[in-house]
Amino acid sequence: MSKLGDLIFGQDPKLRARVTMTLLAVYGYAASTAILLYLVAADLVAARAAIPLVIFMWTGVPAFYLLVRTGLSTRLGSPGMDLPQCMFAMASILMAYVIVGPMRNAVLVLIALVMVFSMITLTPRQVRILGVSTLSCLALAMAWLIFHEPERVDVRIEIIKFVLAGSTLPVLSAVATHVAILRTRLMAQKQELRHALSMLHEVATRDELTGLHNRRHMMQLMEQQVKRQQRSGEGFCLALIDLDHFKQVNDHFGHQAGDMVLRAFADAVGKELRQTDVLARWGGEEFLLMLTAPDPGLLGAQASLARFQAALQQVVVGNGIRVTFSAGLTEHPMGEPLHETLERADHGLYAAKAKGRNRVELVLPGQDQSHTNSPPLAQGDQV
Numbered sequence: 236m237s238k239l240g241d242l243i244f245g246q247d248p249k250l251r252a253r254v255t256m257t258l259l260a261v262y263g264y265a266a267s268t269a270i271l272l273y274l275v276a277a278d279l280v281a282a283r284a285a286i287p288l289v290i291f292m293w294t295g296v297p298a299f300y301l302l303v304r305t306g307l308s309t310r311l312g313s314p315g316m317d318l319p320q321c322m323f324a325m326a327s328i329l330m331a332y333v334i335v336g337p338m339r340n341a342v343l344v345l346i347a348l349v350m351v352f353s354m355i356t357l358t359p360r361q362v363r364i365l366g367v368s369t370l371s372c373l374a375l376a377m378a379w380l381i382f383h384e385p386e387r388v389d390v391r392i393e394i395i396k397f398v399l400a401g402s403t404l405p406v407l408s409a410v411a412t413h414v415a416i417l418r419t420r421l422m423a424q425k426q427e428l429r430h431a432l433s434m435l436h437e438v439a440t441r442d443e444l445t446g447l448h449n450r451r452h453m454m455q456l457m458e459q460q461v462k463r464q465q466r467s468g469e470g471f472c473l474a475l476i477d478l479d480h481f482k483q484v485n486d487h488f489g490h491q492a493g494d495m496v497l498r499a500f501a502d503a504v505g506k507e508l509r510q511t512d513v514l515a516r517w518g519g520e521e522f523l524l525m526l527t528a529p530d531p532g533l534l535g536a537q538a539s540l541a542r543f544q545a546a547l548q549q550v551v552v553g554n555g556i557r558v559t560f561s562a563g564l565t566e567h568p569m570g571e572p573l574h575e576t577l578e579r580a581d582h583g584l585y586a587a588k589a590k591g592r593n594r595v596e597l598v599l600p601g602q603d604q605s606h607t608n609s610p611p612l613a614q615g616d617q618v
Contacts, residue, residue, distance in 0.1 A: 245304060253315040256356065257303050260320065263348075264292045267331065274335060284334040288327065295323045317356040318365065324349050325369050329376045336387065343400065346373070350407040354414040362415050366408030373400055442516040444494060445501035453515035453523055457573055460527055464569055472536040474524040474564040475580040479592040481520040484556060492553050493520075499552045500560070504543045512539070523580075524562075533566050533597060540564065540595045561587035562595045571600065 244251040268289050274280040299316050302308040308316045325346065332342045346369060353362050377397050380388045440452035448456065460471055478500060485493040497520065504514060509526075517523040526536045540562055547558050563583020567576040579598045587596035 318361045354411040359412045359415045362411045448515035472526045475584045476522040476562040478520040479559045559593040565598045568600045
């Protein structure tokens with residue numbers, strides 16, 4: 236049933252909504268067809284007049300469905316074919332008005348039904364077009380009856396009906412236009428709200444300077460990854476990265492140059508990330524890299540960091556500033572508290588800096604970290 240639904244309505248939510256609205260008309264056309272056929276069987280309407288109208292209606296229904304379902308309507312500039320469908324319905328109603336004889340007064344009610352439907356589908360301009368077109372075509376239909384079937388039509392009654400329709404349709408059109416304007420405003424406000432929420436999400440989850448995930452959001456992503464690991468058993472790696480000699484860049488070239496270095500690092504490494512990997516600004520000149528599915532393992536993670544180092548060799552910031560980094564890399568075993576994995580990566584980072592920087596120090600889970608612990612760097616070396 237799900238596959239059948241996708242076949243009929245499509246998978247895109249917007250397309251499904253448009254197709255659903257199009258198929259709602261089938262109910263109205265089916266009821267109208269049944270009534271017409273009953274009137275033919277009761278000899279109240281001539282078959283030569285009713286059958287062409289039935290064929291006309293059931294030619295339009297599949298045509299509109301195919302236009303909307305295939306997306307051709309979007310290329311034609313009217314995704315839901317809303318105005319053409321309303322115009323087609325009005326044409327069918329007015330044709331029925333001409334042929335159904337004594338039943339034509341009941342047919343006028345359907346005009347109001349289409350106008351109500353237009354409130355939820357058409358733009359204000361389209362509602363006005365529909366209202367003017369309907370009133371004009373109704374006048375033509377009544378004139379045709381007066382001149383071609385004068386023996387069956389009371390001219391005074393037709394004029395009275397037109398006057399009533401002429402005074403009612405503008406009111407319906409005005410109400411429909413007002414509703415359409417309100418709907419348009421609500422849609423615009425909804426779009427603005429969605430944009431504002433998106434901006435708030437960006438502010439809450441992104442670092443303003445580099446555009447990377449911030450520390451808070453990275454913690455949430457890591458916690459989600461831990462839960463995913465518990466379900467699937469797939470491992471992931473963490474690398475704590477620190478830019479080399481960043482304090483010297485700030486001291487010698489200024490904080491603006493330091494900001495340029497941070498952005499250059501984020502841009503260069505961001506281009507080398509796999510789609511499943513996440514890089515965040517952890518604080519200051521520190522970054523945290525999470526390498527996830529497919530499980531890269533430590534060898535794969537080392538290869539990724541080597542690729543980042545190679546990419547940074549091509550980066551020159553400002554007046555010849557080269558960007559390098561030191562990193563501590565480790566793997567997160569299932570069941571281990573996340574803070575222990577981060578501490579192990581931090582020990583690896585200190586070891587990499589103690590061994591001369593511009594290198595990646597690997598720390599295995601369960602490895603004795605005493606040999607990676609180095610005393611705090613001298614004040615002049617801290618970044």
